[in-house]
Amino acid sequence: MSNRIFFHAHHAPIGAYASFTLGYPGASGGFDLELAQPPKEQVYVMMEQEDGGYYQALPFYGDSFDEGQWFTLAEPSPGHPEEDLLVRPFRQDEIKRDYRLGTDTWQAGALTFRLLSQVRPVPDPETAREEELQEALVPAILAELTLDNRNGSRPRKAMLGYQGSDPYSHMRRFRTEAGVTGVGQGRHTAIATLDPDVQAVQHRTIERMIQRMASGLPADNGLGKTAALLMEVPAGECRTYRFALCFYRGGEVTSGETMSYWYTRYFPDIERVAEYALEQYEPISRICREADGMLAGPKLSENQRFMMIHSIRSYYGNTQLLDWKGRPFWVVNEGQYKMMNTFDLTVDQLFYEMRLNPWTVRNELDFFAERFSYTDEVRFPGEERLYPGGLSFTHDMGVANALSRPGYSSYEQSGLTGCFSYMTHEQLTNWVLCAAVYAHQTGDREWLQHRLPILEMCLSSMLNRDHPDPEQRNGIMGLDSSRCLGGAEITTYDSLDVSLGQARNNIYLAGKCWAAYVALERILRSFGRTEAAETAAASARRCADTLAGQVKDGGYIPAVLYEDNDSRIIPAIEGLVFPYACGCDGALGREGPYASYIRALERHLHTVLSVEGGCLFEDGGWKLSSTSSNSWLSKIYLCQFVARRILGLPWEEAGRRADSAHVAWLTDPRNAIWCWSDQILSGLAKGSKYYPRGVTSILWLEE
């Protein structure tokens, strides 16, 4: 049985590149501001035991180091048996957790602790009202602590506190003129309340704090690295306290180009964030609770719902809305890797953005077009001769607040054939596909018209990467970018083997090429560019025919064509999602223009999911490639959608078993510290941890 209680989850404000990460035991969570990893802070959520002898705490803390030892030069004592008794974790079996999209609630004994975070559309900053933006972007989440002392015969204390991890600034207590009481670290993180009965305390360790209070002495040591808000519930009462957990990064924050957080327009400092979040507690908490209902439909299984909640939360922890000389600059950071707007993630997160914030897709496409694009030449493998290439887009826009120079990503390097090589062709299809989906679903024809020249250049660039001689084109990629300097392009699957990693002749990428040609045909035709539309259609046709013509006897298409490869890959079907999403459903018909291709994929999918040595792990989880143990949940989610919704795969025992396996991967104690992770190697999260990409699961709502 999988662990459904002790896993970290992002509890993130929107667009603040921040998360109050909590759920995994030990001093592992806390305030993550631009860290992109669980911050390993002590978090204290605790109440006085009924007889007052000690505190019972949720298990989000570990041994605390007493820095007083630095001053007194005492040898660190091996253990503090007396102090150890002052705070004791609840037993695991005493703790319940109710994990939802907008709320996350722990209950143990008389203590209930709830974190509330917003899941809502981000209004387009260029058109929305300021009040609306302020509410959606406030860099804070909410929290409620309830202590039920109705059966108690004496007053009982509770505490909510932490020990921050920022290496530069110190913990502090504060009180604002508007009546907010808070504890925080520097100007960057804080827990605050408007409750006049709550007191801010601070000391070196939580145990010292308790000892001071027990001795009737103030716990007000500014040198202390632990700070908490202290409550006391009278005997016979049940009280709920409300908090804002706040983040703030002021001023200019990026290099390469100078940007600041958009929210700094509304909030000059963290105290103002706290005041606003607490004053607006009612409406904001209502939005959080309403989010719980977003996934409440009966069609989703509990496992599916869990994975959707988990992945959506991790997406928000990676979102960042910046202000670039007055223009909004939307960023989804790439989990532990911190890359900004990795384009091959954007195209997967597309479906989520389209549902909630379609303007962010346009925003990213515009910046890719304006600053993160380049023109190359191309060449055949092993040859020196260069042929015309064309426009493409960078892998990302930078890393960890460092914008890359124009026309270059932070990731891509020349001279390679594997990880870190260029993804020129894949990013080219990604621009086309994102643009097509955005324009179709929003109806923003004005933008599409404005960007038509880019799309025409994309078509030309795609054709040139197929074959320099139009007669010899087969619809799939045949030449690598000159930027590789003799190396070979890769796909987003950079850490898999050649079955998914190599771009040239790859059927995964070919599926996206086909979809891009299909989309281009429709768009170009709609603007009366008939000739170009015909060209796109011809390439779509050629691509589909090529792929359909490569089905092997076993009933599958090998991952890489013409190169003696025999891997079977699930993502052969991935590209089918785009015609579905950009209004080209006709292309998907089993009797339509690409019927043989669709049927070939249907057969391919059936084959790889059913044969021995195919694309299933022993636990029933999906294995993207028969020749790699590295499987990516974001892509599994996407392909599951395609399999069910487009290829009609019935979701029965095997499907449910796969979902169970995927949940078990995420909640495995070895992985559960990383919130939602993408790359799972035989059940172990080894890369792409703390990751935003799993929101491909949003597609499940369309089934």
Next chain:
Amino acid sequence: MSNRIFFHAHHAPIGAYASFTLGYPGASGGFDLELAQPPKEQVYVMMEQEDGGYYQALPFYGDSFDEGQWFTLAEPSPGHPEEDLLVRPFRQDEIKRDYRLGTDTWQAGALTFRLLSQVRPVPDPETAREEELQEALVPAILAELTLDNRNGSRPRKAMLGYQGSDPYSHMRRFRTEAGVTGVGQGRHTAIATLDPDVQAVQHRTIERMIQRMASGLPADNGLGKTAALLMEVPAGECRTYRFALCFYRGGEVTSGETMSYWYTRYFPDIERVAEYALEQYEPISRICREADGMLAGPKLSENQRFMMIHSIRSYYGNTQLLDWKGRPFWVVNEGQYKMMNTFDLTVDQLFYEMRLNPWTVRNELDFFAERFSYTDEVRFPGEERLYPGGLSFTHDMGVANALSRPGYSSYEQSGLTGCFSYMTHEQLTNWVLCAAVYAHQTGDREWLQHRLPILEMCLSSMLNRDHPDPEQRNGIMGLDSSRCLGGAEITTYDSLDVSLGQARNNIYLAGKCWAAYVALERILRSFGRTEAAETAAASARRCADTLAGQVKDGGYIPAVLYEDNDSRIIPAIEGLVFPYACGCDGALGREGPYASYIRALERHLHTVLSVEGGCLFEDGGWKLSSTSSNSWLSKIYLCQFVARRILGLPWEEAGRRADSAHVAWLTDPRNAIWCWSDQILSGLAKGSKYYPRGVTSILWLEE
């Protein structure tokens, strides 16, 4: 023989709370910005070996972790024998170091690397010209790398680079319109040059970078966590390259009160810092080189000169000039503890500030008076009854950029009798003594007149802490502050035993009280406050008599009077420095008004330095208290000055042996990572590391 090469030193701009810390082997140094500890960065200072086979480097790096493993999911390989060969440290015996006040130079083979940092007065921001301030406060140090390839037959590369430690922002390369080429981390640290032949390179590890270049591929990986500036010296040439090592923390940086760095008035970002430092390279580097001469007088021994250089550098690494609503706010941070303007350090650093930046003393005294003062009551030990107390000042003004609330320090706590208790009486004397020295040495009588009411309140407060009944006063502290809530006040010597740690009846503090009364008498008399002056004089007399009357048969005064204590302490003589420094030399005469006290101290000093079980360690180092192994170098330096200059102690074999021992403590490989440290426990630096207080050594220039 002590280690004179491999120790960390601060290389600090003035007032930036920053240091390029370098000198200890391994990945231990680098850019320290507000960290208050060696930042453990990889620092690469290296040149291509003559035949180009590998690089030879100064030993300021360690094993480098290749983050590419995160992406490819490869198992970390246990070793990279091939890569290991690409960078090899020079042999220890190949490396020479020339350690001076303004320059620090390493030379090994054909490579010379020099760091240049300014030692100069900080102009008073309220009166100085902007250009002068800009030059003194530029948050950068300079560096020069020379590669002598005159005997070479092929061009030879050199690199200067690092891998930053900031957890939030990424490494980057940059080029400004003014022609500066640089590498840096986020907006916070950078190495930059104006040399057009220097190129910025970046990759995951230094070895990968070298491999890329060796393969003729660009080393321009934005994802790389290692960045360097690359030079190439043609065969037959010797070239010197100039660099600026820059720091920048923009915007509002403090909590409690909102302040920013003063230098942000002149520099909007780190690129502008780099441009300025490089454009002004000539005049700034001249100032650095001139600083080398400051300590060149023949009177100092090499050991003394070393300790002065070392301590002055650590002082600058702790300096911070902030802008508080337009007012300058000068801070000396407290080493590893990060407390801001700890008053009992201010009074020791006083002599350095008076020589270079007397306005900072006034600045701190004003803020102590305005915001960091309080009024208390007092009580006898073990009694509940409260008597009138008076004005005093907080131990510090905050910690790690978190200003403490008005009237409170970050350090002091109630209810204690040892470390972390209040230092009410000692800080009271510190205000008086700093004010007296400042006013005397600057002649700023206007300020003194303005602050006369404070001084009168200080006198009253001191008297009340002696005894509520004027008849029973003996000149020394007899009552503890009510803020202790029944605990006992301590002195600055908070981690020593009661011999120096307890304030009440302590002869160290009594010596400072005497000095404060002496100073108050002179000041009050000069303003015609005759009655108050007489009162001060009477207390000075009582204090001196009390102390002189307590000489034991052995020829020493026990550390704590009346309380059965028999410790011998060197700091009994500490207070004598103040009459010397504030124009009250008459009080120090062996035939003067306090002759018996002065003679008693002379005898006391002779006794404690000569008897078995006294105040010497086995290695000849000074032991501040006979009953504690914890000795503080800053106070040793101060007491050495008093012993020689005021009490006439000849500096012979024993003195030179003490100096040697003290140098050996600092350069012991166990301690040498911490630059200059204060608290040495039997030769081991256990507290007060990376510390500013050692500038008491500046007094040696007056001998």
